[in-house]
Amino acid sequence: MSAVETLRVLVVEDEPAMRVAVHRAVSRLVLRLPDIEGEFGFAVEEAGSAEEGLERIAAAPPDILLLDHKLPGISGVELLGLLAERQPPVGFLTVMMTAYATLENAVVATKRGAYDFLAKPFTPEELRAVLTKSTRHLLLTRETRRLAEEKRQVRFQLLSVIVHELKAPLAAIEGYLYLLKDRTIGADPAVFEKAVDRSLVRIGGMRKLITDLLDLTRLESGQKRREIVSLELADVARVAIESVLPEATRRGIAVTLEAPAPVPMSADRGELEAIFNNLLTNAVKYNRDGGRVAVRLSGGAVDGGGDGRVRIEVADTGIGMAPAEVARLFGEFVRIKNEKTRHIPGSGLGLSVVRKLAHLNGGEVAVESAPDRGTTFTVEIAATQSAPAPAPGPAARATPSAPEPGAP
């Protein structure tokens, strides 16, 4: 059983009998609301005038204010006006109570920020109904506000990380340029060469980060237009393998494609290319010199004789990961940092892109890994994508993470 959460109700009413009636009607009330977790009870506080009410609000604002329309001194409607002007806005709801339940009164009160209206005399049931409605509204408003705040926080953190990830290579490039500018050190041909080469590598890393960020943003915002076409998965795989071959060959890594049967699909070519590119780049990057990368394809569209699912397996003989590292793998900007990966550059976004694409294609990514033995990523997706309605807004055509020009 969860504890009952107590909401504070302040009754501003000059008739003592009325205050007692409110007290009786709600002090034992325990609400359970559909869609909202928990139980809610009420603690009633009383004020005999608007002036006293203001003092109480200043001391500790209530959750719900029950406000009499006609009060000696400052009237209920005037108090409402005073509260409406507050900055920041008050965090509670006001329900007006009046013996003169006219439309005019209701309109004035609502204009000044009252949430609801209760006509005197009212039954305990009527009061409870209004309180239930108000509580529900109050809690939903607060929850919405909390979520918005949380979103802002996440956005800020993400931005901070991006800024940091972009500033690091910038600082490195800047450092090399100053070295070159200082002709005594920079004049050494070996230093000159290193400064230029490393600057190019860091610029390549920045470009990759920016491309990945754009891919990810388009995927998340649904802005990416999909072009669903009939294709053979092995063809897409071959193109992607070709793009990693230069680096693989340089390090003596053999890349093989195993597709025992045709794998016909109906999908977006760019999405599949991005999946292959990211997985293959990783498989080469985190491999050992002289290692192997095996790409295995199976399944296919039902009308092509397949089971309607497609499996893409990319297995490497690289450094592998410990179980704890695997668990963190798919987080954005997560790069597994240890002695073995320290010298390997990366944006930390590649696998986030792969996973988002797998989800978009009705599938999932699985990973199996053992330290120093290697890692196998398996992407299982639906073989047939139905073309969605054209997305509104500018036709943002996503460029999949193709190998960037100029990268080594």
Next chain:
Amino acid sequence: MSATRRTVLVVDDDEDFRDQMTLQLEAAGFEVVAADGEAAALAALEGAAPDLAVIDLMMEHMDGGFALAYRLKKRQPPVPVIMVTAVAAETGLDFASALQGSPGWMRVDAMLSKPVRFEQLRREIDRLLPG
């Protein structure tokens, strides 16, 4: 030039920063021991007695730099430590003033923001290693 060259320990997980510092410090007549992280730095300390250390604040652990600085400060004689960081600017953290009156274990001798200009670093080194 003095007979015994002074040694600077450079610890940073960014290999470019490490290499740039090494090139410039060596050109300025220092002996440089470079390490790419806390563990490597501790290993390097077994065989070397640096006269000063330049440490990046955030390596694989959030406070890796401080942990290392703490050890260096406990050595006899304590090693002057210059901390470099790229995080200060974007987080709005003012490390320099945060360090004033901070607990003893967080003590460093200077705090520099990346990108670090070598002249800046040189000034701090000259201040900490006079003569």
